[in-house]
Amino acid sequence: MNKLKTIMMLFMVTAIFWSCEDDDTDITPIVLNAGTLSGGPFSFAVDGQPDMVSGISLNSSTLNGSVQNYVITDDAKNILGLPPTLTAVEGVDFDGAGIGSCYIYHITYEEGLAGLESGANLDNLSGEFALSNFIVVVRDGLNAGTLSGGPFEFLVDGNPDMVTGITLDSSTLNGETQSYVITDDSKNILGLPPTLAAVEGVNFDGAGVGSCYIYHLTYSGNLDGLEAGENLENLMGSFSLSNFIEVQRNGLNGGVLSGGPYEFTVDGNADMASGLSLDDSMVNGSNRGFVITDADLNILGLPPTLEAAQGVDFDGAGVGVCLIWHITYEEGIVGLEAGGNASSLDGFFALSNSITVTRNGLNAGVIAGGPYEFTVDGMADMVSGISLDDTDLTGARQTWIITDEQNNILGLPPMISNVEGVDFDGAGAGVCLIWHLTYEEGLTGLMAGNNVSDFDGFYGLSNAITVTRNPLDAGTLSGGPYTFKVDGTPDMVSGVELDTANLNGTNQTYVITDASGNILGLPPTLEAVEGVDFDGAGVGVCYIWHLTYEDGLTGLTAGQNTSGLDGFFDLSNFIMVTRQ
Numbered sequence: 001m002n003k004l005k006t007i008m009m010l011f012m013v014t015a016i017f018w019s020c021e022d023d024d025t026d027i028t029p030i031v032l033n034a035g036t037l038s039g040g041p042f043s044f045a046v047d048g049q050p051d052m053v054s055g056i057s058l059n060s061s062t063l064n065g066s067v068q069n070y071v072i073t074d075d076a077k078n079i080l081g082l083p084p085t086l087t088a089v090e091g092v093d094f095d096g097a098g099i100g101s102c103y104i105y106h107i108t109y110e111e112g113l114a115g116l117e118s119g120a121n122l123d124n125l126s127g128e129f130a131l132s133n134f135i136v137v138v139r140d141g142l143n144a145g146t147l148s149g150g151p152f153e154f155l156v157d158g159n160p161d162m163v164t165g166i167t168l169d170s171s172t173l174n175g176e177t178q179s180y181v182i183t184d185d186s187k188n189i190l191g192l193p194p195t196l197a198a199v200e201g202v203n204f205d206g207a208g209v210g211s212c213y214i215y216h217l218t219y220s221g222n223l224d225g226l227e228a229g230e231n232l233e234n235l236m237g238s239f240s241l242s243n244f245i246e247v248q249r250n251g252l253n254g255g256v257l258s259g260g261p262y263e264f265t266v267d268g269n270a271d272m273a274s275g276l277s278l279d280d281s282m283v284n285g286s287n288r289g290f291v292i293t294d295a296d297l298n299i300l301g302l303p304p305t306l307e308a309a310q311g312v313d314f315d316g317a318g319v320g321v322c323l324i325w326h327i328t329y330e331e332g333i334v335g336l337e338a339g340g341n342a343s344s345l346d347g348f349f350a351l352s353n354s355i356t357v358t359r360n361g362l363n364a365g366v367i368a369g370g371p372y373e374f375t376v377d378g379m380a381d382m383v384s385g386i387s388l389d390d391t392d393l394t395g396a397r398q399t400w401i402i403t404d405e406q407n408n409i410l411g412l413p414p415m416i417s418n419v420e421g422v423d424f425d426g427a428g429a430g431v432c433l434i435w436h437l438t439y440e441e442g443l444t445g446l447m448a449g450n451n452v453s454d455f456d457g458f459y460g461l462s463n464a465i466t467v468t469r470n471p472l473d474a475g476t477l478s479g480g481p482y483t484f485k486v487d488g489t490p491d492m493v494s495g496v497e498l499d500t501a502n503l504n505g506t507n508q509t510y511v512i513t514d515a516s517g518n519i520l521g522l523p524p525t526l527e528a529v530e531g532v533d534f535d536g537a538g539v540g541v542c543y544i545w546h547l548t549y550e551d552g553l554t555g556l557t558a559g560q561n562t563s564g565l566d567g568f569f570d571l572s573n574f575i576m577v578t579r580q
Contacts, residue, residue: 030132034108035063041136044094045143045174047220048238051095053137056086058106060446064132065108069116070127075101077122088094106132137186142240143220145173150245154204155252155284157330161205163247166196168216175218175240179226183209187232209251216242252350254326255283261356264314265363265394267458273357278326279304285328285350293354295321297342300558319361326352362460364438371466374424375504377550378568381425383467386416388436395438395460400444405431407452429471436462472570473501473549481576484534489534493577496526498546504546505570509556513574515541517562534577542579546572 039056043289070089072081080102083089094102108131109116116125149166180199182191190212193199206213207218217240219226256279264271292301300322305310314322327497329336333347342351366389374381400419402411410432413419424432439446443457452461477498484491510529512521518541523529529544549556562571 010207032108033062033064034106034130034132037132037135043138046099046139046141049117066110069107071105071107073103079118079120094137096300099233100139102137105134134396138425142175142218143172144216144240145170145244147242153248154532156209156249160203176220179217181215181217189228189230204247212247213244217246252285252328252354253282254350255280255327257352257355263358264317266359270313276310286330288328291325291327291386293323293342297336299340314357322357323354325354346472360439362395363392364436364460364462367436367462375470378428380423392403399437399441401435401437403433409448409450424467429469432467433464435464472505472548474570474572475500475576477572483578485580487541490533507549509547511545513543513549519558538572539579542577543574545574
């Protein structure tokens with residue numbers, strides 16, 4: 001209304017010229033008048049088709065002004081064009097201006113008018129001029145009408161789901177071609193039913209879980225991108241979409257389980273998941289039950305009710321993890337059986353969240369201390385400083401086990417003090433393992449001479465502590481071999497060396513034997529060895545050894561044989577001396 005008043009005020013504007021006679025002081029006003037336009041108003045749909053006005057006429061009975069023209073503006077008075085004649089006005093294609101409103105004026109003016117050009121604004125004209133009334137040209141976009149009905153909400157359960165009661169208000173509908181469009185919630189085109197009856201024949205259950213949107217579409221000419229698989233955002237051409245109606249396709253809902261998580265010790269005593277509950281306020285579906293799987297979703301059992309699920313003895317499943325689920329499903333589900341896998345179920349179903357049941361084995365705690373390393377030398381070797389962290393210890397009975405490295409049981413000391421009283425030197429060279437054991441009544445195979453792998457029952461072993469029992473080490477000799485000629489000239493070895501890196505033992509000496517191990521001499525040092533005259537032994541072979549030993553060794557005398565040595569000792573490698 002304000003725009004109309006403004007235009008009418010412009011229409012009433014007059015330009016008054018004052019002229020004076022040379023000898024006359026009378027003033028005669030000259031009033032400009034742009035005449036009166038008739039015709040319209042006009043309303044077009046912007047659809048890519050040319051839209052021209054027609055039937056406009058100008059009443060020029062009151063027309064006054066030197067120059068005549070027509071002016072076309074937008075609704076903000078910006079000048080869009082200046083057709084010089086009425087014929088030129090009726091040749092303008094208003095479809096090309098897009099959606100909006102145009103105004104057609106007739107203008108009359110005197111020379112010197114400034115601002116009358118395309119892109120300028122009528123409010124900025126400066127000079128003597130007058131404007132006629134205006135004729136409105138409304139350029140409406142295509143209008144696809146208004147859909148009503150819904151929204152719709154269905155359950156994806158294998159049963160057909162159709163919409164009904166949808167109507168189209170076509171009172172403002174325009175456009176050459178009409179259709180319906182069904183998209184997903186990302187505007188991907190799923191289908192193009194041509195009629196409302198076709199829309200109401202679509203089975204939305206087949207689209208699966210999600211949302212669909214139903215639109216009405218109107219368009220003119222060619223519309224690119226209008227096909228299934230394309231997206232509404234990519235349509236190219238003159239078209240309009242109505243509002244949409246949403247179709248929500250809900251999946252089955254297995255509800256929400258609460259309780260736990262549960263943690264049990266596998267010890268032969270029954271373990272049930274008590275306090276388990278199901279919030280079934282959102283549960284739907286024709287059939288219901290519970291599913292128990294392992295951590296890999298292998299189905300272990302199918303208790304039909306909550307009471308049955310709470311009656312399952314998880315101790316019998318052994319060590320591991322179980323998952324409890326609630327399931328809702330429709331007839332025809334495949335794979336729902338013990339021995340199947342929940343990931344392979346086929347049909348209409350939904351699983352709830354899962355509740356974890358952890359089945360721990362007995363825990364024998366963690367032992368610390370060592371590792372220990374002894375030399376088997378006839379001296380008692382006991383471990384000390386062993387401790388047991390029993391923070392997570394479980395089991396009705398406890399003991400300690402000493403095994404060899406093949407897990408054969410050597411002893412069963414009942415307490416740490418007994419473990420620390422064991423003399424490992426008596427076991428000879430090798431490796432022992434110390435374990436802590438926890439077990440339940442009924443364990444079989446727990447006796448010296450058996451192997452840990454023979455145990456049968458509920459038990460747990462701790463980590464092991466290693467006790468290494470090293471033999472005596474006489475080191476390594478290098479040098480030679482030596483070859484001499486028995487010729488009456490003294491023959492001594494030289495350059496013999498002893499690598500003592502691993503040498504141990506209380507007593508050390510060197511031994512010279514013949515090829516049969518008979519002891520020929522016992523030089524106490526390397527210097528003494530290199531002082532021996534091998535020429536005096538005559539033709540044959542001698543061996544030089546290094547010997548380490550503990551007190552109490554018997555048989556270590558010249559004339560004896562090394563095979564008769566008795567006690568704790570070790571001989572090194574030998575160096576050969578050949579006497580030709």
